[in-house]
Amino acid sequence: MGVINFGSLNIDYTYRVDGFVQPGETKAVQAMSVNCGGKGLNQSVALARAGVNVYHAGFVGTQGIFLVEKLGTCGVDTRWVRTVEESSGHAVIQVTDEGQNCILVYTGTNGIFTEDYVDQVLDAFGPEDLVLVQNETNLVGSIIRKAKSRGMRVAFNAAPVDGQVTQYPLDLVDWLFVNETEGAAISGEQEYSAITQALRRRLPHTAVVLTVGADGSIYAGPEGTFAVPARQVSAVDTTAAGDTFTGFFLRGILAGEGPEAALELATAASAITVTRPGAADSIPELAEVL
Ligand code: RIB
Numbered sequence: 203m204g205v206i207n208f209g210s211l212n213i214d215y216t217y218r219v220d221g222f223v224q225p226g227e228t229k230a231v232q233a234m235s236v237n238c239g240g241k242g243l244n245q246s247v248a249l250a251r252a253g254v255n256v257y258h259a260g261f262v263g264t265q266g267i268f269l270v271e272k273l274g275t276c277g278v279d280t281r282w283v284r285t286v287e288e289s290s291g292h293a294v295i296q297v298t299d300e301g302q303n304c305i306l307v308y309t310g311t312n313g314i315f316t317e318d319y320v321d322q323v324l325d326a327f328g329p330e331d332l333v334l335v336q337n338e339t340n341l342v343g344s345i346i347r348k349a350k351s352r353g354m355r356v357a358f359n360a361a362p363v364d365g366q367v368t369q370y371p372l373d374l375v376d377w378l379f380v381n382e383t384e385g386a387a388i389s390g391e392q393e394y395s396a397i398t399q400a401l402r403r404r405l406p407h408t409a410v411v412l413t414v415g416a417d418g419s420i421y422a423g424p425e426g427t428f429a430v431p432a433r434q435v436s437a438v439d440t441t442a443a444g445d446t447f448t449g450f451f452l453r454g455i456l457a458g459e460g461p462e463a464a465l466e467l468a469t470a471a472s473a474i475t476v477t478r479p480g481a482a483d484s485i486p487e488l489a490e491v492l
Contacts, residue, residue: 203330204255204279205452206323208345209242210312210338211260211269211283213292214481216441222296222304238272239293239481240312241336241361244442247482248449248471249334250277252491254456258283259323260339261311266290272482282323286311291338301437301476307338307362315341320348329353334452337361343370350374359448363387372405377423377455379411379448398422409461413447415440419469421461428462433473442481446472450491467491 217231238247242260249256250273258273259282269290273280291310297303320341324333333349335342336359343366349356350371357377360367363384372378372388378401386392389400394414401410402422409423418431450471454464471491478484 203332203456204257204327205249205332205334205456206257206259206282206327207242207246207249207334208259208315208320208323208339209246209334209336210240210291211243211258211262211266211273212240212307212312212338213266213269213290214239214295214441215292216295216297216439216480218299219296220299222298235480237480237483238269239295239442240269240291241338241359241445242312243269243273244445244482244485245334245336245359245449246273246278247276248442248446248485249452251485251487252450252453252471253488254449254453255279257281259319260284261286261288261314263288263290263311266311276482284319286314288314295441297439297441297479301440303439303441305441309338309340312338313340315339315345317341317344320345324348324352324354327352327354332357332452332456334448335359337364337367342366346371346374357448357452359444360384360388361444373407375405375408377409377411377452378405379413379444379451381444382412382414385410385412394420398427411448411451411465413444419447419465421465423461425461428465430462430465430469433469435473435477437476439479439484440476442484443472443476445481446475446485449485453488
């Protein structure tokens with residue numbers, strides 16, 4: 203059994219700033235680094251570091267080959283990753299002294315999935331496998347439909363949220379991962395409990411996993427509703443915290459733990475991630491989390 207992650211791979215250009223740049227402002231940065239990122243790559247790394255058998259499917263340009271090498275050194279199976287002539291996806295990330303971030307994403311090669319490629323990858327897997335996808339690639343709705351029609355379980359992280367998300371067949375998704383902004387945009391509600399209740403009413407077969415930053419996380423699914431508070435840590439960089447959460451939560455579920463224990467594991471893992479700079483590099487190993 204494994205996870206096949208149809209995921210983005212981004213070159214992250216990270217700039218440390220004393221506050222986010224404002225409209226019309228030009229600002230010098232305190233430091234700059236180039237990191238391995240992309241919600242897809244980060245989630246594959248989180249799954250692998252959590253001990254899950256994970257296959258990444260996606261595309262990079264030649265300048266993004268180091269992203270594929272990073273996946274490989276982290277234990278992710280990269281046989282389905284393709285290198286092409288187009289420009290790799292990248293992100294421009296501002297990180298403040300408080301560890302908060304804001305991110306611009308250029309889709310690049312994350313937007314060149316074809317139906318044939320998706321079919322080819324899925325043909326190599328079976329109903330015992332789980333498909334994971336985020337909203338940083340094209341063909342998201344198609345990937346969800348195709349995986350479900352093969353009897354596979356589907357996890358979808360609706361990040362970054364956009365106008366297309368509600369057009370996807372979310373009723374086919376087994377686990378929907380959203381933060382408070384994404385949950386509010388999809389449900390039309392603002393309060394945490396109103397968000398989960400509205401999503402559960404609309405998607406009765408979908409378990410909702412809502413992460414709410416310093417307020418912790420909430421699971422609402424067939425087993426009931428569980429909330430776990432966040433750990434108190436000093437955040438250096440919150441980039442990839444949500445991705446770590448998704449990977450370790452799925453690890454808990456695949457290991458046969460209940461949703462509350464999976465939330466606990468994911469909470470502990472993402473608490474470590476935010477204490478370190480960068481994206482994929484900040485994600486801990488399972489042993490450290492335990
Ligand atoms: O979730 C964090 C990620 O979002 C970054 O690594 C960046 O690439 C963007 O995709």
